[in-house]
Structure formats: C-alpha cells, structure tokens
Amino acid sequence: MDFQNTLEFALQLDEQDSLKHFRKEFLIPQHAGKDAIYLCGNSLGLQPVSAQKYIAEQLSSWQNLAVEGWFDGDAPWLSYHKQVAALAAPIVGAKISEVSIMNSLTVNLHLLMVSFYKPTANKFKIIMEGGAFPSDQYAVESQVKFHGYVPADAVIEIFPREGEYTLCTEDILKTIEENKDELALVLFGGINYYTGQYFDIEAITKAGHAAGAYVGIDLAHAAGNVAVKLHDWDVDFACWCSYKYMNAGPGGISGIFVHEKHFNDTSLNRFTGWWGYREDKRFLMAPGFDPAVGAEGWQVSTSPILLLALYKASLDVFERAGGIDALRVKGDALTAYLEFLIKAVNDEQGEEVFKIITPETIADRGSQLSLICKRDGKAIFNYLTQNGIIGDWREPNAIRLSPVPLYNSFVDVFNAARHLSSAAGL
Known part of the structure; x- marks a missing residue:
C-alpha cells in the first residue's frame, strides 16, 4: 500500500476498516477528556466492555x-x-x-x-x-x-x-x-x-x-x-x-x-x-x-x-472478529503505517532519532515496533505520556509501541507519530 502522511489518509483507512466497530467493545483509557492513544497492548490489553457482564x-x-x-x-x-x-x-x-x-x-x-x-x-x-x-x-x-x-x-x-x-x-x-x-x-x-x-x-x-x-x-x-x-x-x-x-x-x-x-x-x-x-x-x-x-x-x-x-x-x-487471521491483516497494516510514519519523522528531523529494531519483514513481526531513541529517550517517552500516548518504556533507551487491531485505529497511529515528531523537536 502507498501510505500518505496526512490525517485525511488515516481517516480514509479507518473508514475502509471492516473491523473498526470492535473498538467500541473495549474501554479506552481517558486523557484530558478524550480517548487516550493506547499502544501498550503488548503489556496489558484493554478491558472488554463485556467483561463486567x-x-x-x-x-x-x-x-x-x-x-x-x-x-x-x-x-x-x-x-x-x-x-x-x-x-x-x-x-x-x-x-x-x-x-x-x-x-x-x-x-x-x-x-x-x-x-x-x-x-x-x-x-x-x-x-x-x-x-x-x-x-x-x-x-x-x-x-x-x-x-x-x-x-x-x-x-x-x-x-x-x-x-x-x-x-x-x-x-x-x-x-x-x-x-x-x-x-x-x-x-x-x-x-x-x-x-x-x-x-x-x-x-x-x-x-x-x-x-x-x-x-x-x-x-x-x-x-x-x-x-x-x-x-x-x-x-x-x-x-x-x-x-x-x-x-x-x-x-x-x-x-x-x-x-x-x-x-x-x-x-x-x-x-x-x-x-x-x-x-x-x-x-x-x-x-x-x-x-x-x-x-x-x-x-x-x-x-x-x-x-x-x-x-x-x-x-x-x-x-x-473472524479469528487471528482476520486480525492479522489489520494488525500488519497498522504496524506498517506506524513504521512509515516513524521513518517520516526521522526524515523531518534530518537524522535517525528513532531506530526501529523490530524486523521490517511483516512475516517476522506482529503488532509491535520497538524504537531505540538516539537521544533524550526518557524525556521523549514522558512527553508522549503527558500527551495521552500510552506506550511502554524499557531501559536504557527503548520505547515499545503496539497498535492492536481490535481497538486501535489508523488515526491513533497517525496522531502518535505526530507527537513523536513534536517530542523529537523539543
């Protein structure tokens, strides 16, 4: 797929997503009165709405x-x-x-x-x-x-x-x-x-x-x-x-x-x-x-x-949702889009601020990208957290982001990348 680094494109992908309605079946953490961007399903998945029932x-x-x-x-x-x-x-x-x-x-x-x-x-x-x-x-x-x-x-x-x-x-x-x-x-x-x-x-x-x-x-x-x-x-x-x-x-x-x-x-x-x-x-x-x-x-x-x-x-x-094969199609697309956007952030900064250490080949990864921060890693992670981007920090300089197909959207991924760009420019 030829990705584009625009909000309009992310919205279009979400509109075409056959699994988009499953997001409503999970309770999204709130930040400043709206849904946080939760990219930490590799550590703890979100609560299904039906769990209490x-x-x-x-x-x-x-x-x-x-x-x-x-x-x-x-x-x-x-x-x-x-x-x-x-x-x-x-x-x-x-x-x-x-x-x-x-x-x-x-x-x-x-x-x-x-x-x-x-x-x-x-x-x-x-x-x-x-x-x-x-x-x-x-x-x-x-x-x-x-x-x-x-x-x-x-x-x-x-x-x-x-x-x-x-x-x-x-x-x-x-x-x-x-x-x-x-x-x-x-x-x-x-x-x-x-x-x-x-x-x-x-x-x-x-x-x-x-x-x-x-x-x-x-x-x-x-x-x-x-x-x-x-x-x-x-x-x-x-x-x-x-x-x-x-x-x-x-x-x-x-x-x-x-x-x-x-x-x-x-x-x-x-x-x-x-x-x-x-x-x-x-x-x-x-x-x-x-x-x-x-x-x-x-x-x-x-x-x-x-x-x-x-x-x-x-x-x-x-x-x-159709089982793991159906989810994997969307998960691959979400992760590939996040990869594309992170590389665009590096291009904007004129240097590889975020080195992706997760394999590029889709068959060799799931819904996770691990980033090595070349500078100010903890400060960047804290900036993300303060702006409602929930990921995972691993010492000494790694951020793990996991777009989960059941409840993450392409707009989630786009906005997370925009905040990465803002954090890298501080």
Whole structure:
C-alpha cells in the first residue's frame, strides 16, 4: 500500500476498516477528556466492555446456586474451562484436546518443564534466546539447578550478531546442530518481548527434533498477536498468558498446549493434582493418579471461574472478529503505517532519532515496533505520556509501541507519530 502522511489518509483507512466497530467493545483509557492513544497492548490489553457482564453472570451463579454452580446453571463451572479452551485453541493453531486453560504463565512453564526437561548425563542442555523475558530465564535457571546442574554449563543462550538487534534463524539452527549431542530441550519465545521479533517456530522445532530434543515455546507475546500453528508445526509444548493481546485482565489466567502425540506417553513425569484426574472417575476419590485425556491431564488445581470468565469475554470478541487471521491483516497494516510514519519523522528531523529494531519483514513481526531513541529517550517517552500516548518504556533507551487491531485505529497511529515528531523537536 502507498501510505500518505496526512490525517485525511488515516481517516480514509479507518473508514475502509471492516473491523473498526470492535473498538467500541473495549474501554479506552481517558486523557484530558478524550480517548487516550493506547499502544501498550503488548503489556496489558484493554478491558472488554463485556467483561463486567461476564463476571456478573458468574457472581450471580455463585449467589443463586452456591456450590451447585459446579453442576447447574447455563454454564456449569465443572466444564467451564472447556468452553474457554475451545475458543483459545484456534488462536494458537491447536486441537481443542491439546489446550488447557489454567494457572499463570511461569507456573505452567515450570509444570511443563517437569515433563519435557528430562536431562541425562549426556543430554542435559537447554537452548534459549539470549535476552528472553527475565521470568523465563529464572525458570530455566531454577530447573537446571533442581536437576543438579550449573546454569553456566547447562543453559545456552543465543544472542544477535555484533551490531545487530535480532537473531538470525541460521544462527539458531546452527547452535542447535552444534549442541545436538548434549541437547535436551529447546525453549524459545514465540516473539521476543524487547525487539518484537517473531521467530521461525516451525524451523526451530524441526531442528530441535532432529537433534533429539524436545521443543517448547513461550507464546506470551505471540498468542493473540500472530498466527501460530502449534499442532502442524509439531511443537511439543507451549504456554502463554492471556492479559496482553488477549485482554483477559491484569494477571489473567494462562493457557498450555501439549501435542497430542504425548498424551499416552507414560514416561513423561508430571506434577499432578485432583483437577487433572480423568473426569468420569474424579469424584470416586480413588488413590493413584489416572490422568484426564489430553492437555487437561496436566491440570493441577481447580479452575478459577472468575479469571476464566474474563478470558472468555475477550475470546468471544476474537471469534466474532473472524479469528487471528482476520486480525492479522489489520494488525500488519497498522504496524506498517506506524513504521512509515516513524521513518517520516526521522526524515523531518534530518537524522535517525528513532531506530526501529523490530524486523521490517511483516512475516517476522506482529503488532509491535520497538524504537531505540538516539537521544533524550526518557524525556521523549514522558512527553508522549503527558500527551495521552500510552506506550511502554524499557531501559536504557527503548520505547515499545503496539497498535492492536481490535481497538486501535489508523488515526491513533497517525496522531502518535505526530507527537513523536513534536517530542523529537523539543
């Protein structure tokens, strides 16, 4: 598309947008009596208008049915998590049986590593992206220590080449091949939180399996953002949070994926609980764990119904919007327009004030652009905040902006770029 740096053009794009009416289904933060420009969905998605209704329905069931709410009512709690899993599965490219909604992200990462990090004297190493979100780093460090290994020996981090910000797929695959004799697990993010790089999950999975390792993916910044095909790509396991692009509220419930090929693998360890017991015999309270079929067999604790309700409120919007593929078309256009406008700001300033470190290739990114501020970064970010532009600051000099297709407009993007220009000129 041939973009234009005018408000009229942005308005025209919004008029042509088939998803524009979904903006009304979210509560936009206010600034100086009008909608703020919210470009921080990669950190916390906005509240669906329907969220209060969904919560109220469950509170009503609790009030009117009490404990019988587990079995009675329009949506009995005993199977409520299944409804949410059925809505989440298409977003991550999974079969419904391969998805369970439970716990929080890092808890799920630990639970899955209990099953899929099985170090031996010869194969004990884990490969992960350098600069992964700290929670993943901490989880991996603690897991290898739990098994008696030293992180410096057992964890291999892959960093970008000197002078670059993103990883080359070639370097990832080469590192896997070079360490295949000692490799137990490849654990990668779907999208790097800092740069916004979308990794080639399919290629990484193939290489990991060829090396005789399991492959797991942390989809925290990818689920609900980019099209993912976990089943078709043969990923062993994955997990994600729901509070970023999937708008399930601060600290929202997490999801897991376990490929169906592992359902009957009795050699896999797992930490178990009553909620993961086979449903048809769960209330017999028998000794000896007999897992539910599918990813549900990895469940441990009773489903938190109110958190599930918040997630379902958002997932119902996703379904009505046509799913992740439809959202990705608009998300790509929004992000490309923002990229065009930022480059125009640099041209106006006569220098590269904002260096975009997110990949230019659309297939290698989602709805996020990360900018390195060449000067006055924190002052520029504060100026944006003071003028109702809500983004995300990362030390020492990075601003992350994420135009989310469900609730951001092209005018949002245009006005954000105008404020970037004003801030750069101060």
